[in-house]
Amino acid sequence: MRSVPTWARPSLWGLPIRSALTAAAVVAVALAFGAVALVYVLHRSLLSELDDAATARAEDITAQLRTDAPADLDSQLVDTDQRIALVQVVDSNGQVVRSSDDEPGDAVTDIRPPVDGQPVRGVRTAAPDGGDLRITAQAARGVGGEYTVIVAATEESVEATLATVGGLLALGGPIIVIVAGFMTYGLVSLSLRSVENIRTRVSAISSADLSERVPVPAQRDGIATLARTMNDMLARLEAGHAAQHRFIADASHELRSPLTTVTAALELADARPELLDRDLVRHTLLPEALRMGLLVDDLLLLARADERGLPLRLADVDVDDVMDGEVRRFRAHADISVTAALVPVRIRGDAAQLSRVARNLLDNAIRYAAATVHVDVSRHGDRARIIVTDDGPGIAAGDRERVFERFVRLEHARERARGGSGLGLAIVAEIVAAHGGTAHIVDTEQGGTTVVVTLPVVGPNPS
Incomplete structure (x- = not known):
């Protein structure tokens, strides 16, 4: 079986060609219907004008017959012209008593309308020469009796006009269709040129450099909107790519420190086995291994949150009990004063994740607190509020939002050996946001840092 060539398969034609052919077909159909309607209306209008002219002539003759005999009618009333082809006055016996022909002959129609009645219009009959006539007959009462005035109009002028209009439509219609097709082809090609420019630019953009943007056309149309949307998407990809690089670099840096410590201790123990004692394991290897494990857990939690959102196991949780448990745990190990004012508040949430929020907030506060x-x-309305305040160095107003980002540590934190990984508050923000709450830092008159967390009592909205 022979395959169909490409040019004969419309599905493989380009969009400009298909659009041009579609536009041409639509215009052709519209012109065809328009031409038929125009010719029909024009034909009816010309015939009506023809009948009006014949009726007017018949009325003029009828009016003069009231005072004059048929032989005395004005010659102008029985003369013919381009539209009036024949005039006859027929008496009550059917004899033609006055005619526009030199040889009257017989009446062209036997129609006899009633006296004082409406004229009969538009009756078609054949002319002696083979043409078509439209008869208007009107009864008249005059000198010498009753008459029938017959005025026959020829359709030749109507046919000539329709032929002229039809010829113009037949000539102009294809030209309009061709012009519409070419104009559509040009406009679609011009529009696709902008799309092609966008495609070319996007194909040239690589993951190594996401700073480039696609050109935005000056026109305010869908293509310009597409270009702006593409640029917005590229900006988001660039920001995400940069954040991913920063995340990897920061995670590598944070993991390198405990890994280096553990490696150095193991190398020392390998070279000098007598130094591998309980103090080395308890004060060096285990703390660094635990630190690395906690950092990996934090990174996994943030990765899951980025991928599909933080999963929550919702249940009724007493926020005051959660905070009380963490306060008691920190009191047993911290060398500073930890006080609490707890009002019973129950919410819908994930107890394990909320415990992590409390632990991170207290750990961060104790790390930088001077004494307390x-x-x-x-509870305030339908929201639970957790406030953790320390008397440490505080956080500048410009850094209060930034500290909730990942791996952000302020300069005074970097200078201290216990500066942490910079993920504690970032995890707090993720967990609180998953519960439909907010976390922010506010000013306090006593100085230090005050972190305020608000959580909805009814729990997060189901996704």
Whole structure:
């Protein structure tokens, strides 16, 4: 079986060609219907004008017959012209008593309308020469009796006009269709040129350099909107790519420190086995291994949150009990004062994740506190509020939002050996956001840092 050539398969034609052919077909159909309607209306209008002219002539003759005999009619009333082909006055016996022909002959129609009645219009009959006539007959009462005035109009002028209009339509219609097709082809090609420019630019953009943008056409149309959307997408990809690189670099840096410590200790123990004692394991290897394990757990939690959102196991949780448990744990190990004012508040949430929020907040506060940390739990309307305040160096106003980003540590934190990984508050923000709450830092008159977390009592909205 022979395959169909490409040029004969419309599905493989380009969009400009298909658009041009479609536009040409639509215009052709519209012109065809328009031409038929125009010719029909024009034909009816010309015939109506023809009948009006014949009726007017018949009425003029009828009016004069009231005072004059048929032989005395004005010659102008029985003369013919381009539209009036024949005039006859027929008496009550059917004899032609006045005619526009030199040889009257017989009446062209036997129609006899009633006296004082409406004229009969538009009756078609054949002319002696083979043409078509439209008869208007009107009864008249005059000198010498009753008459029938017959005025026959020829359709030759109507046919000539229709032939002229039809010829113009037949000549102009294809030209209009061809012009519409070429114009559509040009406009679609011009529009696709902008799309091609966008495609070319996008194909040239690589993951190594996402700073380039596609050109935005000056026209305010869908293609310009597409270009702006593409640029917005590229900006998001660039930001995500940069954030991913920063995340990998920061994670590698944070993991390198405990890994280096553990490696160095193991190398020392390998070279000098007598130094591998309980103090080395307890004060060097285990703390660094635990630190690395906690950092890996934090990274996995953030990765899951980025991929598909943080999964929550919702249940009724007493926020005051969660905070009280963490406060008691930190009191047993911290060398500073940890106080609490806890009001019973129950919400819908994930107890394990909320415990992590409490632990990170207290760990962060104790790390930078000078002497005291205070925890406050209360309820305001339909929201639970957790406030953790320390008397440390505080956080500048310009850094209060930035500290909730990943791997962000302020300069005074970097200078201290216990500066942490910079993920604690970032994890707090992720967990609180998953619960439909907010976390932010506010000013306090006593100085230090005050972190305020609000959580909806009814729990997060189901996704």
